[in-house]
Amino acid sequence: MSWIQKRRSDSYYQKAKKEGFRSRASYKLIQINEKFNLIKNGRKILDLGASPGGWSQVIASLNQDGLNVAVDIIPMPPLSGVIFLKADIFSPDIGEKLLNKSEFGYDLILSDILMHTSGDKSIDHANSYFILKRILEISNMVLNENGKVLAKMLQGDLTENIKQEYSKQFRRVRITKPPSSLPSSPEIYILAEGFSKKQ
Numbered sequence: 714m715s716w717i718q719k720r721r722s723d724s725y726y727q728k729a730k731k732e733g734f735r736s737r738a739s740y741k742l743i744q745i746n747e748k749f750n751l752i753k754n755g756r757k758i759l760d761l762g763a764s765p766g767g768w769s770q771v772i773a774s775l776n777q778d779g780l781n782v783a784v785d786i787i788p789m790p791p792l793s794g795v796i797f798l799k800a801d802i803f804s805p806d807i808g809e810k811l812l813n814k815s816e817f818g819y820d821l822i823l824s825d826i827l828m829h830t831s832g833d834k835s836i837d838h839a840n841s842y843f844i845l846k847r848i849l850e851i852s853n854m855v856l857n858e859n860g861k862v863l864a865k866m867l868q869g870d871l872t873e874n875i876k877q878e879y880s881k882q883f884r885r886v887r888i889t890k891p892p893s894s895l896p897s898s899p900e901i902y903i904l905a906e907g908f909s910k911k912q
């Protein structure tokens with residue numbers, strides 16, 4: 714990491730500390746949301762890979778009249794306005810667990826999930842591909858018609874493939890990268906809008 718990038722990343726870290734956010738990741742969601750206006754008050758929103766809760770803080774403040782469910786395999790300190798579920802998205806009963814928290818499904822699924830990075834670019838990319846595939850399966854279990862997904866992926870050979878997979882079920886699929894995400898990082902976000910359930 715160059716010193717300029719380091720200074721930038723540190724400045725978001727400092728900003729998060731000063732503004733009371735649990736992680737610098739909050740700014741990624743704030744910036745994406747400013748651009749695409751995804752989080753609307755009164756909706757049912759699912760935050761996957763939520764701990765320590767930086768995204769959930771942003772979601773809860775914008776969706777005060779809606780339902781906010783956060784999921785992670787590790788615990789998350791309690792957050793007002795957020796229901797936390799400790800679960801692995803790959804567990805076979807995840808759909809049932811999620812529907813127990815929101816009987817009528819979800820309007821928006823957000824995922825900032827990242828598996829432990831191995832340092833090997835192609836392995837990390839492949840893992841993030843499997844996460845995106847799993848999120849598509851979860852969408853078929855719990856996402857409402859016309860719903861949206863925003864999910865982190867590490868860019869690589871399979872990015873186009875996953876875009877195509879999502880395009881089979883979403884009207885519009887785009888890639889975005891917020892200014893607070895380091896340009897040197899392969900991290901991107903897939904934004905998929907206009908969901909139709911598999912028949």
Ligand SMILES: C[S@@+](CC[C@H](N)C(=O)[O-])C[C@H]1O[C@@H](n2cnc3c(N)ncnc32)[C@H](O)[C@@H]1O
Binds near residue numbers: 787801
């Ligand atoms: C980059 S962090 C999320 C940061 C969070 N969005 C925030 O703003 O504070 C990625 C999270 O994904 C979680 N995670 C990784 N694999 C997971 C899985 N299979 N199921 C659920 N959560 C998972 C990790 O435990 C970690 O907390």
